[in-house]
Amino acid sequence: MKTLALVTAVAATGHDDDLVPLLEACADAGFHPRAVAWDDPTVNWARFDAVLLRSPWDYTERLPGFLAWCEHVDRVTHLMNPLNVVRWNTDKHYLADLATVGIPTVPTHFVEPDAEPMEALSAFLEAFDCAEFVVKPAVSAGARDTHRYARDQQFAAGNHVARLLDQERSVMLQPYIASVDEQGEIALLYFGGRFSHAARKGAQLAAGEGARQAPMALGDILPGKATQAEEALAERVLAATARLRQLDTPLSYARIDLLIDAEGQPRLLELELTEPSLFFAQAPGSAARFAGVLAEQLADGTVRARMAPA
DSSP states (O other): OOEEEEEEOGGGTTTOTTHHHHHHHHHHTTSEEEEEETTOTTOOGGGSSEEEEOOOTTGGGSHHHHHHHHHHHHHHSOEESOHHHHHHHTSTTHHHHHHHTTOOBOOOEEEOTTSOHHHHHHHHHHHOOOSEEEEEESSOSTTTTOEEEEGGGHHHHHHHHHHHHHTTOOEEEEEOOTTHHHHOEEEEEEETTEEEEEEEEOOOBOTTSBBSSOTTOOOSEEEEOOOHHHHHHHHHHHHHHHHHTTOOSOOSEEEEEEEEOTTSOEEEEEEEOSSOOOOGGGSTTHHHHHHHHHHHHHHHSOSSOOOOOO
16 A cells, blocks of 8 residues: 655644545545654655655745755655755745746745845835835745735834844745735645635735734635636646746646736735645545545656656
8 A cells, every 4th residue: 555644844733724634535545644744853754655745834944954854855755746846936936937937926026135125125115106015035934924014114114124134034025915805815726737626815914914823824714716817827827837847747736826916817926836725624525636636646656746857
């Protein structure tokens, strides 16, 4: 019987609502799943036929160590999603890559650690005529260290940018997309390259505040129905990712988070290929669908999307 490691973290224990349904669905699909923490030094990863990243949610605080662990796993077994994708997706500079090939993303200005904070912020506000904007680190999860500011809060925002830069972290500046306050975000879930379901997430940032939810909480999540335009954009994002990362087999999973801009068009907010919540509770049968895809990939040998060297 094939064995699959479902990777979490010691710090995520009890927070991953997808884990138990997936363990049960994998067992029903005919292979042996085991939940293990990536930061457990006693685990022999070579004993598994494949390793699936699920909730290693503390990786943002120790990214070099996490990527080194991923490299080790990739040497001794099959990493899902593949190393080439994980390296790229754990830093939100990937948004710039996708924008370069024509994907409509939420406009993003990156500020690097050697920049002067107030100069960078002033340049952003001059370039974007926005009433509100968001400051967040390029490596983050669960809206950690993310804050929404009004245009007249430049001093506070500049201090936020400075704190992040002082920690040698790249910073993202984005106009705040006002539609999220009423419509939220739409998340589209794909398993093995096939659309599974959608979920709608409530706004996480109240005016003048940081994230309402804890880093590993799900917040307000409801079943969602994607529009034709949203599905079309999600397909474009997946196709662009395959070209950029030189993949010739589908990713095991992908979550594509979209917002609606002032013109009523969808834009990519985030592409989640490393550790997204999959919202099984909002879509009955979705855990079984995912387990079925994993069973197919384990059975036919496509447990790893082939790639160019990272």
